[in-house]
Amino acid sequence: MGGRQAQAASPAVVDELGARLKEFEGRAAAVAGTGKDPVNEPMIRHWCEALGDTNPAYTGPNAIAPPTMLQAWTMGGLSGHTGRTQAYDELFDLLDEAGCTSVVATDCEQEYLRPLRPGDEVTFDAVIESVSDRKTTKLGTGYFVTTRMDVRVGQDLVGTHRFRILKYAPARQKQKRQQEEKQARARRPRPVVNRDNAGFWEGVAQHRLLIQRCADCGTLRHPWLPGCNTCGGPDWDTIEASGEGSVYSYVVMHHPPFPAFAPPYAVGLIELAEGVRIVSNVVGVPYDKVRIGLPVRLEFQRYDDDEDAVPLVLPVFRVQEGREGGAG
C-alpha cells in the first residue's frame, strides 16, 4: 500500500485524478434501488434495543419507524447494494486505485417528509452531488464524496438523505502521532478529579461554586480536603458561593511559558464573600490592571471551545464594571 500512497501524494497524479473525479458530479449513484426488507417491526425493535430507545411511538399497533432509521432501510447489508450504478462503482475503483482505500462517513443530513410504518416498501434514487478537491485531514489525504438520496414509498417522497464520506489514504502512524501530540500540547491542562474533589467539579459543571463546610465545627474550607483543618472532623457538607469576592493577591506570570497559556497573564487569589480563597483567573481587565482589593464576581467560562477539543468549564472572576484600574 506504501507505493499507492506515494502515488496519491504526488501532485501531478492527483491533479489528473481530481479532474477525473469531478466528472462524476451530477451522475446517478443509485437508480431504482429497493429496500431489502419492507419496513418491519423486528428491525425497528432491534434498532431500539441497540440504541436504548424506549420511545413508545416505535411500538404497538400504530408504531412508526424511528425516522433516523431512514438510511437503514436502504442498506445493502452483506448481500450487496441494489440499484447502485456503474458510475458509482467506477468512482470508488478510481479512488481505491489511487490508494484512497479507507472510508469514513463524515456528514449525514436527513429530512423526513412522513413517518415510515411497518409494511412500507422503500425505493430510492441517489445522485453524486459533489466530489471535493483533494483534502488532507487528520486521518489522511483523500476526497469527500457527497451523495443525495431520495427515498420513496410508491410515488410518495418520504425522506431525503444527503451523505458525505471521506475516501482516503490513511496517514502514516508517525505523522498522526505527531499531530496528536501537537494538539495535546496546545490544550489547557485538565483538572485532576479524584474522590476528594469530585463534588467540587460536579458543582462547576452545573455552574455552581461549592465550598466545603465542616459538619462538626462549621468551618468553611477551600480547596476541597477530606478533613477539617480546624477540628479534624471528617464529615462535611457544602454551601454554594454567592459569587461575590475581591482580589486578595495576584501574581503576573511571565516565565516559564506553558503551551496552552500566553504570557504575560495574571493569576489571582480571590477572597470570596464567604471568607475562603480560591486561585483563579481575573477576567475583564488586562493583566497589568489587576490590583489587590478589586471587587470581582464569579462566572463560568468555557475553554478549548473549538472543533477538536472537549470544552473545559472553569470558574473565573470578572472585575465589576467601573472598578478596574483605579482601585487598590
Added chain:
Amino acid sequence: MKAGGAAMRAGEELPLLEIEITRTLIVAGAIASRDYQDVHHDAELARRKGSPDIFMNILTTNGLVGRYITDHFGPGATLRKVAIRLGAPNYPGDTMVLTGRIEETDGDTATVRVLGANGIGRHVTGTVTVTLPREAGA
C-alpha cells in the same frame, strides 16, 4: 410527556444525556443499521486500517441524536430534520455526553443544536428540527 410549552424557548438548554460507548453498543448499532463495514465490528481489521479500535458508525450516532431529542420532547414529538457532522470517533470505553440548546422556535417547531462530546473531542455536532404536538408547543 416530559416537555411542555415551557421547554420550547430559544436559548433553553436540554438536560444532558450520557451514553456509555461499549463494544456492544457499537456492534449492535452497526448491525441494527445493517452496516457491516469491518471497522465497526472487527478490531483487528480496524487496526490494519489505521484506527486504534472499532468505532461507532454514523447511523448509530444519527439514531442516538434522534433519541436524545425525542427522549426530551416526548413520544408526541416529530423529527423533521436531523443533520450531523462527525469529528472525534466513538471508541469502546469512552463516554459520549450529549447536550442540546434550542436555537430558535417557529410556532410548534424548534431547531435544536446538539453536541456530543467524548473523551477525545467532539464526536458529533448537528441540528435537529422537531415539531411538538399542539398542546405542548402552544
